[in-house]
Amino acid sequence: MAYSEKLLEHFKTPKNVGTLDKNAANVGTGLVGAPECGDVMRLQIEVDDESKVIKDAKFKTFGCGSAIASSSLATEWLKGKTIDEALAIDNMAIVEELALPPVKIHCSVLAEDAIKGAISDYKKKNGIVEPA
Amino acid sequence: MNQSNLIYLDNNSTTPTDPRVVEAMLPYFTQHFGNAASRNHPFGWAAESGVDKAREQVADLINADTREIIFTSGATEGDNLALKGVFEMYSRKGNHIITLKTEHKAVLDSCKKIEKMGGEVTYLDVNPDGLVDLSKLEAAMTDKTILVSIMWANNETGVIQPMKAIGDICAKKGVLFMSDATQAVGKIPVDPKATGVHLMAFTGHKMYGPKGVGALYVNRKNPRVKVTSQMDGGGHERGMRSGTLNVPAIVGFGKAAELAKAEMEVEAKRLAGLRDKLESALMANMEECYINGNTDHRMPHVTNISFKHVEGEGLMMTFNQNIGVSSGSACTSASLEPSYVLIALGLGDDLAHSSIRFSLGRFTTEAEIDATIEQVTKGVNHMRDLSPIWEMYKEGVDLDAVVWAEH
Numbered sequence: 330m331a332y333s334e335k336l337l338e339h340f341k342t343p344k345n346v347g348t349l350d351k352n353a354a355n356v357g358t359g360l361v362g363a364p365e366c367g368d369v370m371r372l373q374i375e376v377d378d379e380s381k382v383i384k385d386a387k388f389k390t391f392g393c394g395s396a397i398a399s400s401s402l403a404t405e406w407l408k409g410k411t412i413d414e415a416l417a418i419d420n421m422a423i424v425e426e427l428a429l430p431p432v433k434i435h436c437s438v439l440a441e442d443a444i445k446g447a448i449s450d451y452k453k454k455n456g457i458v459e460p461a
Numbered sequence: 462m463n464q465s466n467l468i469y470l471d472n473n474s475t476t477p478t479d480p481r482v483v484e485a486m487l488p489y490f491t492q493h494f495g496n497a498a499s500r501n502h503p504f505g506w507a508a509e510s511g512v513d514k515a516r517e518q519v520a521d522l523i524n525a526d527t528r529e530i531i532f533t534s535g536a537t538e539g540d541n542l543a544l545k546g547v548f549e550m551y552s553r554k555g556n557h558i559i560t561l562k563t564e565h566k567a568v569l570d571s572c573k574k575i576e577k578m579g580g581e582v583t584y585l586d587v588n589p590d591g592l593v594d595l596s597k598l599e600a601a602m603t604d605k606t607i608l609v610s611i612m613w614a615n616n617e618t619g620v621i622q623p624m625k626a627i628g629d630i631c632a633k634k635g636v637l638f639m640s641d642a643t644q645a646v647g648k649i650p651v652d653p654k655a656t657g658v659h660l661m662a663f664t665g666h667k668m669y670g671p672k673g674v675g676a677l678y679v680n681r682k683n684p685r686v687k688v689t690s691q692m693d694g695g696g697h698e699r700g701m702r703s704g705t706l707n708v709p710a711i712v713g714f715g716k717a718a719e720l721a722k723a724e725m726e727v728e729a730k731r732l733a734g735l736r737d738k739l740e741s742a743l744m745a746n747m748e749e750c751y752i753n754g755n756t757d758h759r760m761p762h763v764t765n766i767s768f769k770h771v772e773g774e775g776l777m778m779t780f781n782q783n784i785g786v787s788s789g790s791a792c793t794s795a796s797l798e799p800s801y802v803l804i805a806l807g808l809g810d811d812l813a814h815s816s817i818r819f820s821l822g823r824f825t826t827e828a829e830i831d832a833t834i835e836q837v838t839k840g841v842n843h844m845r846d847l848s849p850i851w852e853m854y855k856e857g858v859d860l861d862a863v864v865w866a867e868h
Contacts, residue, residue, distance in 0.1 A: 340775075340778055343847060346846065346847055348852065360849070360865075360866065361866050362865065362866075363865035363866075364770075364810070364811035364814075364850055364860065364865070365809070365810035365811055366791075366810070367772050367790055367791050367792055367799065367810070367811070367814035368772075369848075369849055369850055369865070370849070371849035389847055389848060389849035389852060390847060390848070390849065391770060391771070391772055391847075391848040391849060391850045391851070392772050392775060392792070393772055393773075393774035393775045393778075393790070393792035393793075394774060394775055394778045395792075396772075396775070396792075397775055397847060432795070432797065442866075446866065
């Protein structure tokens with residue numbers, strides 16, 4: 330697979346690798362994928378309860394180079410955004426930024442699912458109801 | 462043979478052409494360039510002579526008669542010719558073929574085509590170590606069975622099937638026995654007559670010969686086997702495979718066979734030593750590593766290891782700037798399916814995604830193995846630091862009990 334420079338950079342030195350306390354009230358955890366599929370992403374966000382700004386984001390991924398780069402990039406993009414702004418992150422933006430080949434687009438979809446999963450988890454823990 | 466610090470451990474995919482083979486081939490491009498079928502002038506005679514010698518060298522390697530060697534463009538063609546050729550030739554005798562789920566695609570896809578042509582094919586399961594169950598094989602045979610197709614050594618795991626035992630069953634039942642022996646010929650002693658194999662496909666580029674040339678062994682006595690040609694036009698190769706012979710490649714193939722016969726025993730011992738060093742070091746350096754396939758009946762130069770909780774393509778990317786290997790991961794295949802061979806061994810998708818195949822070769826050095834041990838160990842540890850399922854495993858979470866949010 331001929332990967333882009335940006336992708337290789339994220340793969341070689343991934344950003345924000347780690348674990349937040351999933352039991353903390355202001356941490357949202359998104360765990361998507363399955364070992365049988367060869368892709369598991371865990372994305373976590375630490376949210377400022379007042380401003381709803383994502384203060385910190387961490388990830389760990391079991392997957393190929395594209396999966397790791399996609400989730401690494403996602404954590405970079407999440408930091409500093411509000412959770413509503415974060416919901417607008419679209420997988421195609423990840424595809425463009427990393428120049429993902431067509432056969433790897435599903436890795437970016439998984440990253441988007443992980444973002445949404447983390448935000449949904451935070452909202453559930455904090456009693457935030459989705460607008461009708 | 463090594464360009465700077467590049468390490469090649471993917472010899473099951475192809476091998477570098479031995480410089481001695483290249484040297485043998487060169488005169489046949491510009492000097493003895495004639496068509497081997499031109500019987501009426503020195504240009505043709507010189508080419509024919511080169512082919513005759515190569516045919517002897519190839520036959521000699523597998524203890525066959527020169528009249529039993531049909532030159533092809535490779536093992537894929539040989540498999541096609543054997544399977545479809547037997548199916549067509551013996552159609553009055555029956556239409557049932559038995560093979561294994563772990564065969565190469567050249568066999569499996571030919572079988573699929575044969576099914577479309579009205580044939581019946583039984584795809585047998587293998588045991589978890591990759592070996593065929595002989596009683597299941599015998600039980601699958603009917604009075605319509607005309608052919609059993611079982612590969613000598615598996616390309617992914619290196620597992621060697623009990624060829625003599627299979628041959629005995631086929632002889633008893635009067636069924637032809639065909640083998641894709643691509644991964645075995647030239648590397649371990651392969652004697653079709655001694656094992657009861659009637660047809661055997663193999664290729665040059667897996668034994669330090671050039672790409673684009675191979676052979677199909679077709680037994681000519683007790684029983685006399687024939688195949689309906691799949692390539693028509695001129696009647697070359699005893700009417701079984703038409704087409705102008707690729708003389709330089711055939712000459713190279715012959716030379717490669719000669720070298721293999723002479724060097725096989727010593728080389729196999731040396732490679733087994735290096736393979737064992739690589740394998741035991743990796744198993745000792747890290748926990749949760751699993752060797753795939755029977756280790757007693759295995760090619761000396763192959764090891765297929767699953768590194769649990771680490772995905773294969775990602776792992777390869779930690780060292781593939783200078784080490785070449787293969788993986789059974791879905792992420793490395795164009796179809797996004799994990800290795801069907803490893804799945805047939807009952808591995809489970811997650812271990813299939815985590816597998817790496819190391820296949821050593823004639824030009825592999827001990828220094829390269831040492832460097833590989835170091836880089837792969839580093840790579841696995843790095844990927845485990847990134848892996849959420851490794852973290853969960855270390856925390857004592859039962860991963861089989863987790864309900865995954867699949868997409």
